[in-house]
Amino acid sequence: MKSAVVPRSAPAFKPLALACALSVLAAHAPAQETLPSIVITGARFPAQTAAAPIGATVITAEDIRRAGATDVNAAIRKVGGVYGRQSLDASPDFALDLRGFGANGPQNMVVLVDGVRLNENELTNAILSSIPVDTVERIEIQRGGSSVLWGEGATGGVINIITRRGVQGGTHGSLFAEAGRFDAHDLRASLSHGAGPLSFDLAVADRGTDNYRANSAFKQKTASGGVQYNYGAGKAGLRFERSEQDARFPGSLTEAQFHADPRQASTPDDFGSLETDRVTAFVEHRIGGLELAAELSQREREVSANYFYTGGVTRVAYDASQTQFSPRLRHTATIGDKRNELVAGIDLVRWDRQTTSDFSLGDAKQDSKAVYLRNEVLWNAPQYGLQNARLAIGGRHERFTKDYSDPLAYPPVVNEHRRQSINAWSLEGSVDPLPQLTVFARLGRSYRIANVDENSLRGGPEVLAPQISRDLELGVTAGSAARQLTARLFRHRLTDEIFYDPTIGWGANTNLDPTRRQGFELEGQHALTEALRLTAKWQRVDAEFTGGPNAGREMVLVPKNVVTLRAAWTPASGHSADIGAQRVDSQRYGSDFSNGCGARIPSYTTLDARYAYRVGGWEAAVTALNLADRQYYSNAFGCRAGIYPSDGRQLKLSLRYDF
Template identity: 85%
Template sequence: MKFAVVPRSAPAFKPLALACALSLSVLAANAAAQESLPSIVVTGARFPAQTAAAPIGATVITAEDIRRAGATDVNAAIRKVGGVYGRQSLDASPDFALDLRGFGSNSAQNLVILVDGVRLNENELSNAVLSSIPVDTVERIEIQRGGSSVLYGEGATGGVINIITRRAGASGTHGSLFAEAGRFDAHDLRGSLSHGAGPWSLDVAVADRGTDNYRKNSQFKQKTASGGVQYSHGAGRAGLRFERSEQDARFPGSLTEAQFLANPRQTLTPDDFGTLDTDRYTAFVEHRIGAVELAAELSRREREVEANYFYMMGGAKVASRVRYDASQTQFSPRLRHTAALGGMRNELVAGLDLVRWERQTSSDFSRGDAEQDAKAVYLRNEILWNAPHNARLAIGGRHERFTKDYSDPLAFPPVLNEHRKQSINAWSLEGSIDVLPQVTVFAKAGRSYRIANVDENSLRSGPEVLAPQTSRDLELGVSAGSAARQISARLFRHRLKDEIFYDPTIGWGANTNLDPTRRQGVEVEGQHALTQDLRLNAKWQRVDAEFTGGPNAGREMVLVPKNVVTLRAAWTPAGGHSADIGAQWVDSQRYGSDFSNSCGTRIPSYTTLDARYAYRVGGWEAAVSGLNLADRQYYSNAFGCRSGIYPSDGRQLKLSLRYAF
């Protein structure tokens, strides 16, 4: 709820070799005739960086990519354009559970999501609320796959998604108005305005969206507002931002397989509902003094969550109410020093991450109040050789300490003033080299980690808090080509110790540290400009997730599709026309409770299609778009064998009108 060793062979290695051979033989042969990569400013080592110093293996989604695909929120953009697998939300919201590298039902806890460098993750079992970020304010989205705990701390084993909003407006006044309506009484109204005058710039955005959704009792409504002011000068910039989001959602609940086949739109919980209100404030500053760059963010996030559930007892309807009030404060100062050393460039980054999280709970079954303080220091040094092979070598380390306090007098047995301390280290070693013109080989190795959150520790398998989860990470890859024709392939492996996971086989079910597990596989991304007007791109991820020790050794992990394939085509001819069409195929996967791999069936594979056509005249743009165009009945979330099923949405058709000035 958002509101809450017998190793097998490694079949993934063979496709990687094939992909590497393809990229080397085909693209390197044509490298001299291809264009050079565009210069895109991304976030390298938590500071702005040009393409040459971009995070190794990163994927960048631009604002134009988002608009062309018709993504109405950040979560949809990451799934549609970035090819990231997303699992249907449980509360009818558009905040799907994003999964990098096959972490199943705990994918949200193995992925760090940032907005302008500030963590959006909560210290609880919930997904990051990306729908609260006004999509019109997003400049780009950066996806870094693989272990990244040195720079981003706990939970970054699967990777990092960094959402960058527009911080500086062009001179003058600019803005846009957007209106969309569609099936299931869906509506989306948005407006944004920015003004720049000399060193000052400001912006504001508001949105009102809602839908009855596909299933009964799954209505969703959301209102958001955001704004910011920034002052820029030659040596840096400083600014303030705020965001406010109010959500009202109905909870359709789960179905059995028989109920899904009979009517996937039905609900067995017609009265359940909840609300989520979020406020976020951020102050940032950046300043350069000679060869030293200084930067810091200070942020405060407050959340009020309420959920209401109804059930029958003794022939009467009984209500159960849960309320959380949570807050998080983060301060992240850092510095970067750059120096030329002969034919080399050295970059040293050092920083602190100080985070305090608090939550008060009020419900019929819990009064669990919790606090967590996290203090981290990290250091990363990178050397770049520009000639003749544009080589890079980086090494980094991080130390983080956690202090946890928890009390719940209603727990069984009661928990009073529990106080625990934990500390953990991470390291990374990565490098790349251009072995041929426009052909880069790269490698990454390291150790990442995750700490159990308050929800996991409050329902644990033993008297002590759960041990930290650690992962030994390894990645090898190759990238070849240019903006017109490019392919990259990565082979990855995460060997996990004490993975934190909910085990349904322990009593009535409890969170525990699992026996050793492993994620390994291949990621292949490619793009090709067939003509000046037509561009194709494709992404394929294969993950083998399994136990490597204990009584379950050799068995598959649950809720992890082996293969996810995403294909997209973008057509942008002259004359104001544009079209974008995409397809995603998701392989079958184990049901959420099937630790023993004994369930006689699996969650079926499925394919979804989406498309958008738009016509632009001056500042006006009209568009028609559709999701799940084949009206496929499918599901990606199911927590029992043939039960606990949360059906995914049916066909959605929408019309929109946009005016930019």
């Protein structure tokens, strides 16, 4: 286990030592009013606070509303402090990145809706904007390697969006209208009804904007609904979502073009569309100490795009579908003074894509079959001054079958058939040595499999090898919900990291020489008064090559520090205000593997704010994004080139009615 040892000289230990000292002070600080506890998702089952995932960040529906986030992606960035890069297609679906994985951040985290994967077997971001924000009950962010429970791609962590399942009795709903700069509009309506064991909900939305840049208009319509039946020993239900969106593609700029006019477009005619349908059936049933649960989900996507160039146009279109079936069980038992929880399950996923474009007829299929097992023991040892001790061990085995054909490829690919098999494991534990003080640790192995787009543009004849990460995390949490601090020290040692290498020919996806991500995360919240609450999140990550000709060089598109601060003011008078700031460090340009570019993507700080006044069921609000109108960019794929400017100042007015 030598590879998992963190030397005491590691620079991240100084912040952790400081955090530990602050944590002890917080643990012994005068008690403040305790906020209501939230039941969140444990080992793929609902868990009370004592058995919740250690160090998880939870964003509630009230947090989302108070911050003025109009979509799930914005809530994760603004409230959760997760770093995101401006989207390339003018949509609000920024590329999210946990733990500094750069351009492949979205491929190194798993995004779920009610436990069902949103990740696709291709180089696309999870489409979070298609989830009506008014249906979201909470968002759970679990940082760090989580492949045992969630499979491939979970090295950076997991984001689970939980929608409302069942509603309170009676009929309730809301109407929302917002208008803003750049001809932005957002119209939403939701309705829910509960009567006895049966409940249902429905939400629709229509949003659009011309956006900051030329040729970057975006339009989207969404609808979702669900029905649930509670029958005493369990519940069952069905949910559906549909989304239609059209977007214009402004293209990238050089540094000179950005400074001359960041709002210009280099591709004034490009455009595309996306349609998504998702249906999920679920059931949960309890028999004594045994809980059974399962989801069956079907997702369909239709994508088309048109890219214009001098003398012609390139057309791209494909249809993709994904089916997931995830049965599982949890058995809890009390053995003496110990509580034992055993979770076992199966994940079956089938994905296929049919492509019709001017340069590719690449049809692809992937089947994955996984089995996982996790056992956790909880106990108290007061004779040793220890409370709420937890120890969990888990393992996962997953097999992949990949099929691919493309007669237009060079050289042509005919009936390529590959199989891959991979394992993950984890060992984690926590203990409360003092009241309101928890110390925790996690050690494990996570993995990622190359998707169809990465394998179709690879540097050799064989499909890319699985990416393996050896994960280590040490941390401490202190205080109550009213005054709390969490500090985590982490390290990911990666072999065969899957990444696009621009130095191979004209550029190709490959397995890199050994790399490493290490750093620390601090999260704090403090209720100064009953009406004023402060939150802060700081992530520092050092991402570098540890072997090969690039050893010691920084990875590209990874800012060392991302700091997010928020203040929420909620007096009882009907007024409320929320203001936030995020500071992002400079980072290497996307092609700068040699670290030889004479410039870096500049650091930047953005501000956002919202003020609202509520009378009865009515609420009026004004929201500002990028309040200082900072001109900056977070995506740049060449040295001083390939720049995608971020949005300028956005002002919005909204009116909401709840009934």
